[in-house]
Amino acid sequence: MEKKDNQLILKRLGIDTQEEYFVYVRQDCPVVRSEGFESQTRVLVRKDGENIVASLNIIHSDILLPGESGLSESAWQALEASEGDTLTLSHLPPLDSFGYVRGKFYGNRFSKSAFRHIIQDIFDGNYSKVHIAGFISACAGNHLDLEEITWLTEAMVNAGERLDWGRENILDKHCVGGLPGNRTTPVVVSIVAAAGLTIPKTSSRAITSPAGTADTMETMTTVALSMEKIREVVKQEHGCFVWGGAISLSPVDDLLIKVERAMDIDSEGQMVASVLSKKAAAGSRHVVIDIPVGPSAKVRSHLDALKLKYFFTVVGMALNMDIKIVISDGSQPVGVGVGPALEAKDVLKVLRNEKDAPQDLKEHSLALAAPLLELGGKTEPGEGMAMAQEILESGEAYRKFLAICRAQGGFREPDSAPFTHDLVSTQQGKVTSIDNRLLAKVAKLAGAPKAKTAGLECLVKVGDPVLAGETLFRIHAESKGELDYALTFAKTQGEVVKIK
């Protein structure tokens, strides 16, 4: 069924469409007529036996000459294309696995093999964003039962790489996000690795928040390591704090998360599958999961947290993982700094046992390290806290932190931003609440996470008495423009810190 006029010469247009693949052809291109393609048709694009599925865009200008075609950058990379290569376009085979999604709308359960087919098709790039949105919608509203969540998680683990560390009892931690400044990972990993347990922690960069753990650690050491280098660090120091983006763990999860974010949908099934598929693919055996609960955190009520605890525990068991849930206070930021370098400073103060170290960050880190020490078999149940405290306060954790940083490429002190501005209270009273989401927004407008030293310091806690003129938070920025931008927002959105 293939015809010569389906072949087109590649020209690089350099259009970044993120992970979504596009192919560009001229309106007068024979394949458009012969195959009946129109703009946005999903087509099979082949080059030297490799193929991808892409959306077609039709070009009515001379950015392409007759006989030429273009690819979005992601498609260009996926096909390892070069200028002058030949592309062939053809119709897609039918997307059979989407039938399971339609079935779910009519109340059918997903079977184990349904999930396998769907996730494989998403992995292979056969689902457009519209199809992914359909799949997410079918899972939304908590329409997945426990068995379905388990099957989904397994399917996600199996689509992608799976790490094997060559040892037992791999430990890990995760925080169900939404809380600015909650940067416990560097402290927890240092304590646990100092105890001789293995905790090869991979972290993400910020996606919608002002800082991810990888962004924070990057102000102090190198985080983008090859898999080989990671193995070396973990072998030597038992722990690491590296960016997970370089390793392809549960790559389908990354695609699902993008569409979930666009729809602002967070079903518990997808959340459980997302977290546990990453952990299982990372080879983790014992995982402590932090669930902060608060009115402007991701999980809003204690009951929701308990349900998640149940789901994480049961699905974890099915995947041969011990899950320990820590439900924590998510009513306000943890620590003082919000933004990569500012959070790094908090972390260093805690590790160095400085007098002005944020107590809440220290306590929260200990609360997560304690169960890991117990799960790892270093101490009896109930005695993890004392051990964690001893390792931290003796300076052992800090020494381990420095050793890991050195193994990753060296330690450096985080920088400071050149511009700051204090936002002060206009009245006397008591802090009644702090809005995590607005606070994060101010830090982002100030330039975080791209501007590493940008963000803010939140200088009050809920319950604190304040005087008129007292500083509530201090904005840090790398340019005057960004400082003003954040300030304008903070001033017009007067309810970031509520005082009564």
Next chain:
Amino acid sequence: MEKKDNQLILKRLGIDTQEEYFVYVRQDCPVVRSEGFESQTRVLVRKDGENIVASLNIIHSDILLPGESGLSESAWQALEASEGDTLTLSHLPPLDSFGYVRGKFYGNRFSKSAFRHIIQDIFDGNYSKVHIAGFISACAGNHLDLEEITWLTEAMVNAGERLDWGRENILDKHCVGGLPGNRTTPVVVSIVAAAGLTIPKTSSRAITSPAGTADTMETMTTVALSMEKIREVVKQEHGCFVWGGAISLSPVDDLLIKVERAMDIDSEGQMVASVLSKKAAAGSRHVVIDIPVGPSAKVRSHLDALKLKYFFTVVGMALNMDIKIVISDGSQPVGVGVGPALEAKDVLKVLRNEKDAPQDLKEHSLALAAPLLELGGKTEPGEGMAMAQEILESGEAYRKFLAICRAQGGFREPDSAPFTHDLVSTQQGKVTSIDNRLLAKVAKLAGAPKAKTAGLECLVKVGDPVLAGETLFRIHAESKGELDYALTFAKTQGEVVKIK
């Protein structure tokens, strides 16, 4: 919050992305950094007070120079842009109405005002395809009750123009598609208008089928008329057969249908809302709806047809429309021709009462004209059939058909294709079934509907005895290449016509 560096000079790139809006900016563009935009971010694009929502694509080549930006063709038209115009990009306000969609996933009902907000946002271009896919998913699986379907229909009618013909008792017909060759509209409209009733019929072009009524009529007259011209034709002749694309009736429906098609989802609620919103917006009062039922038709069982009948009737009542449902035989094509000109020839034979006119097309057309004559008050219930037959067989309908064509711009005979090939039976036996979908596919591969004379003639009916070597269907094409293309498919897909 607006800054100078958000402004960019427009360059025309001529990228056709269909109705989806895209804006193209360089990676080194200040707005990308200052606003934290990445590729695929949805942004607000403003020009001279007009604004649209578009997806951002970031350009890494010199198809744009520093300070320049581009728009997809649809966005270019929506903003009435010219080279050198200034665009301003900024963040989107939150999409509040999508909260109702999320609520539906959790089992909430849509309220009347929820539908109003959602449909208005879709109308305004605030929903990306991902959001539309979410909305369609929420309605899929028949999760809408009758009241919700009614509210959805009302909301769709209210988003867009609504025609007023200045007279009462406007008649209309619709066919719930999926049946090749089922080209009853020209015959039905001619009969009904000949009786003096008003039937201002707007039709669509083919989207996934080998011919739409507008494509067929276009081989005989002009169908793309202005609203003013349509009013003139209807005033003079009481009927018309024009393309509905020039008039914006229920434009949200067009957007929903595109995404439904991509997901291959056809929920009954969406179908009822789609059909009735178009009819209500067209000012119709009495509507006959043809539901062909068959294993390869859109509606597969008599029970499904009865459920649709119930829904159409009740929602129609709420919108002050009389709906009459005709459940018909959808087990095989109607008439002989499949493709614009070939179907036109069938229509002309029926109107001219020629001896070899396809009887099934004639009977089906009468079955739809009869209830319209009754609904329109031209005859008593039960006597419509006799009246329709009299109007058709006396030549009155044909004279009306020619008069309408002349009013629309003139009548011409449809052309014939230069290339044909007969597909013959390899065995003796009886035709046991004809696959509507495969047959449509052969006609499309032969070039229909873009090549007006392309398509096929289906020369057998289910139950016909056939000899080995007897022609089953004849492929028509405008080029040798397309003929071969269709033939190869027809031969490898041996089950288009089943013989036993």
